[in-house]
Amino acid sequence: RALCPSPPAAPALLRSLRPAASVGVLHVARQIHTSQQHLAPVPPLPEKGGEVRHGLIPEEFFQFLYPKTGVTGPYMLGTGLLLYFLSKEIYVVNHETVAAACILSVIIYGIKKYGADVAAFADKLNEEKIAKALAIKNDAIRDLETAIEQEKKEQWRVEGRSYLFDAKRNNIAMLLEANYRERLLTVYNEVKKRLDYQVAMQNLKQQKEQDHMIQWVEKNVVQSITPQQQKDSIAKCISDLKALSKSAQVAV
Amino acid sequence: MAPVPVPLKDMKLLDVKLGQLPTWLAMRDFTPGGIGGALRRGYERYYNKYINVRKGGLGGISMVLAGYVVISYMWSYSHLKHDRRRKYH
Numbered sequence: 001r002a003l004c005p006s007p008p009a010a011p012a013l014l015r016s017l018r019p020a021a022s023v024g025v026l027h028v029a030r031q032i033h034t035s036q037q038h039l040a041p042v043p044p045l046p047e048k049g050g051e052v053r054h055g056l057i058p059e060e061f062f063q064f065l066y067p068k069t070g071v072t073g074p075y076m077l078g079t080g081l082l083l084y085f086l087s088k089e090i091y092v093v094n095h096e097t098v099a100a101a102c103i104l105s106v107i108i109y110g111i112k113k114y115g116a117d118v119a120a121f122a123d124k125l126n127e128e129k130i131a132k133a134l135a136i137k138n139d140a141i142r143d144l145e146t147a148i149e150q151e152k153k154e155q156w157r158v159e160g161r162s163y164l165f166d167a168k169r170n171n172i173a174m175l176l177e178a179n180y181r182e183r184l185l186t187v188y189n190e191v192k193k194r195l196d197y198q199v200a201m202q203n204l205k206q207q208k209e210q211d212h213m214i215q216w217v218e219k220n221v222v223q224s225i226t227p228q229q230q231k232d233s234i235a236k237c238i239s240d241l242k243a244l245s246k247s248a249q250v251a252v
Numbered sequence: 253m254a255p256v257p258v259p260l261k262d263m264k265l266l267d268v269k270l271g272q273l274p275t276w277l278a279m280r281d282f283t284p285g286g287i288g289g290a291l292r293r294g295y296e297r298y299y300n301k302y303i304n305v306r307k308g309g310l311g312g313i314s315m316v317l318a319g320y321v322v323i324s325y326m327w328s329y330s331h332l333k334h335d336r337r338r339k340y341h
Contacts, residue, residue, distance in 0.1 A: 049302040052311025056318050091325075094335040111310065123307060 055111075 051059035057074070065073040085091040268276045280286070302312035325332075334341060 046305045047307060049305040049308050049312060052302070052309065052315065055310045055314045058311070058315070089336045089338075092332045092335045093337075094332070115310070119307075119309075126306065 053059055053062060062074050065077070069076070082091075086093070265276075281289070302308065302315070
């Protein structure tokens with residue numbers, strides 16, 4: 001007994017279609033990631049900036065002059081330039097020089113005294129910023145990892161598909177079977193009722209015929225008993241009884 | 253460090269020899285876009301070397317301020333000439 005057949009034509013038709021032509025085109029027309037440069041991950045910040053001596057002159061200048069003049073070269077150059085500017089009055093000494101000297105001395109005193117503390121404070125602020133960003137990054141990574149775990153679990157669950165469908169198929173088969181049997185029972189009952197009816201009809205007919213015949217026979221017999229026959233039969237019965245009583249008395 | 257053979261117009265200024273300087277200068281890009289690009293590159297070099305670091309020091313801004321002082325002195329020299337100690341200006 002076959003289950004109701006599903007139309008096999010549709011999925012076979014879909015499978016026979018060829019895949020879209022654009023899939024092959026993508027590989028040929030565009031080269032992706034050919035150069036070494038990537039935007040991510042961003043390289044980390046360098047720890048310290050370029051070296052600066054006395055806060056004003058980059059270290060490269062001293063290194064540039066070192067092979068020819070040794071360690072004191074740049075200082076000699078600086079002193080010479082300073083004296084040249086002063087003597088030729090390219091640098092003019094006036095009231096602004098005094099002001100500059102006062103301001104510079106105050107600035108240098110402030111830096112020497114509070115420089116380390118300010119630097120530590122700034123470093124602390126930077127550390128907090130970096131720690132916050134790092135925390136966000138770690139949280140994002142953790143969330144993505146849990147998402148990956150759950151996705152893998154879902155993929156594992158998909159493998160149970162076949163069991164689910166088998167159970168469903170079994171359910172449907174049972175329903176169909178039960179339905180078929182119900183209908184079979186109904187058919188049987190109906191047929192039996194009709195046959196019983198026929199049997200009952202025949203019995204009834206037979207009984208009616210019998211009754212009718214018996215009645216008719218009785219009626220005719222009663223009619224046929226004439227009074228003369230009645231007297232004769234009663235006299236016969238009496239003589240039989242006398243004979244029987246005599247034989248019974250003899251037997252006792 | 254053997255010098256890598258690079259076409260002249262791509263060489264950095266510090267690698268250009270003195271005799272090649274006029275040709276090098278002529279080959280540079282003097283359009284507004286080119287000048288803007290050169291300024292931006294210079295700014296980014298300075299920024300990434302001295303300021304955009306984890307433990308930046310004082311030298312980053314102090315060099316900028318010292319350059320500002322020097323340039324403003326140069327621009328106001330014509331005023332300061334009158335403060336020189338000489339009889340006839």
